[in-house]
Amino acid sequence: MTDRSSVPAAGTPDRDLQAFIAGLPKAELHVHHVGSASPRIVSELAARHPDSKVPTDPEALADYFTFTDFAHFIDVYLSVVDLIRTPEDVRLLTYEVARDLARQQVRYAELTITPFSSTRRGIDELAFMAAIEDARKAAEAEFGTVLRWCFDIPGEAGLESAEETARLATDDRIRPEGLVSFGLGGPEIGVPRPQFKPYFDRAIAAGLHSVPHAGETTGPETVWDALTELRAERIGHGTSSAQDPKLLAHLAEHRIALEVCPTSNIATRAVRTLDEHPIKEFTRAGVLVTINSDDPPMFGTDLNNEYAVAARLLDLDERGLADLAKNAVEASFLDAPGKARIVREIDTYTTTWLAP
Ligand SMILES: Nc1ncnc2c1ncn2[C@@H]1O[C@H](CCC(=O)c2cccc(C(=O)O)c2)[C@@H](O)[C@H]1O
Numbered sequence: 001m002t003d004r005s006s007v008p009a010a011g012t013p014d015r016d017l018q019a020f021i022a023g024l025p026k027a028e029l030h031v032h033h034v035g036s037a038s039p040r041i042v043s044e045l046a047a048r049h050p051d052s053k054v055p056t057d058p059e060a061l062a063d064y065f066t067f068t069d070f071a072h073f074i075d076v077y078l079s080v081v082d083l084i085r086t087p088e089d090v091r092l093l094t095y096e097v098a099r100d101l102a103r104q105q106v107r108y109a110e111l112t113i114t115p116f117s118s119t120r121r122g123i124d125e126l127a128f129m130a131a132i133e134d135a136r137k138a139a140e141a142e143f144g145t146v147l148r149w150c151f152d153i154p155g156e157a158g159l160e161s162a163e164e165t166a167r168l169a170t171d172d173r174i175r176p177e178g179l180v181s182f183g184l185g186g187p188e189i190g191v192p193r194p195q196f197k198p199y200f201d202r203a204i205a206a207g208l209h210s211v212p213h214a215g216e217t218t219g220p221e222t223v224w225d226a227l228t229e230l231r232a233e234r235i236g237h238g239t240s241s242a243q244d245p246k247l248l249a250h251l252a253e254h255r256i257a258l259e260v261c262p263t264s265n266i267a268t269r270a271v272r273t274l275d276e277h278p279i280k281e282f283t284r285a286g287v288l289v290t291i292n293s294d295d296p297p298m299f300g301t302d303l304n305n306e307y308a309v310a311a312r313l314l315d316l317d318e319r320g321l322a323d324l325a326k327n328a329v330e331a332s333f334l335d336a337p338g339k340a341r342i343v344r345e346i347d348t349y350t351t352t353w354l355a356p
């Protein structure tokens with residue numbers, strides 16, 4: 001067995017609670033498209049492209065997905081991005097991601113996609129949009145899981161990537177029907193958030209929600225920048241918010257949710273250990289916490305495991321877990337009837353589970 005000691009095992013030894021989580025209807029708000037490629041899909045694509053340094057053997061892949069720091073994680077991430085070369089690769093990846101989400105009883109997911117990374121590698125932009133939309137519609141019809149898109153700027157790739165992402169997200173002839181939000185990802189160090197303000201302004205004017213990553217690998221000032229300059233409605237990670245009580249109070253007062261991804265933070269070494277993760281400080285301050293998986297196969301996790309980790313860190317029972325699932329529904333960009341339907345489902349499931 002490959003050593004994955006940097007990644008925590010399942011968060012709780014309580015089998016009943018794990019079974020409850022497995023069946024709990026959920027919403028996933030922070031999960032990356034390419035970062036969700038299963039080991040099977042990655043191996044298959046790597047075998048198809050022997051020039052790639054990505055291993056084809058699943059055992060070797062687990063080793064390959066062990067990261068020394070955040071920069072190393074991004075290097076590895078981009079080597080997987082390099083495997084996706086045709087619209088059919090994009091369609092297959094998207095459809096398989098939806099299948100994995102459906103298996104975990106995820107009813108609704110906002111998937112972060114970086115279209116710049118694909119168009120700059122030569123995939124035709126309209127064929128790219130058609131591929132994700134085709135997969136979205138097939139997944140909804142076949143699995144009942146509703147997918148929506150967040151297009152993110154890979155900030156380290158510079159303003160050229162911001163311009164391209166804004167163009168693809170706002171041009172009516174190109175933007176896909178499932179697009180609901182606009183994001184910013186990649187390394188934060190040396191990539192100040194305020195420079196992206198004009199692009200977020202354009203996306204917001206076009207009706208998109210603002211959901212940048214911030215405070216994952218830098219301090220709380222980055223989260224403030226995301227709020228004031230990029231008009232963030234939710235924050236990706238926001239881990240360092242715990243260092244600033246005024247910021248926590250602001251997030252709580254304005255119901256700005258944090259998209260917390262505990263195992264990701266350990267795997268990329270943004271946080272040292274799970275026990276040092278500030279999630280408890282967030283809930284204590286009254287911040288709306290949502291639980292997410294980020295890049296699940298790369299971090300040896302899935303959304304169900306993230307709920308198990310949260311149950312341990314926050315000492316939650318079934319009702320507490322159901323409340324976490326409802327937080328994600330509340331913070332989602334689903335319409336009101338859609339939210340009410342999933343909340344009802346969560347309540348019915350929980351009541352039935354707890355009935356004597
Ligand atoms: N935990 C995470 N935290 C932050 N981001 C995360 C996380 N997980 C996944 N991502 C993704 O990583 C991408 C990074 C891509 C990037 O930096 C880059 C730089 C230069 C060139 C190119 C290119 O494509 O040519 C790409 C982001 O866009 C984001 O979607």
Ligand SMILES: [Zn+2]
Nearest residue numbers: 030213236294
């Ligand atoms: Zn992320």
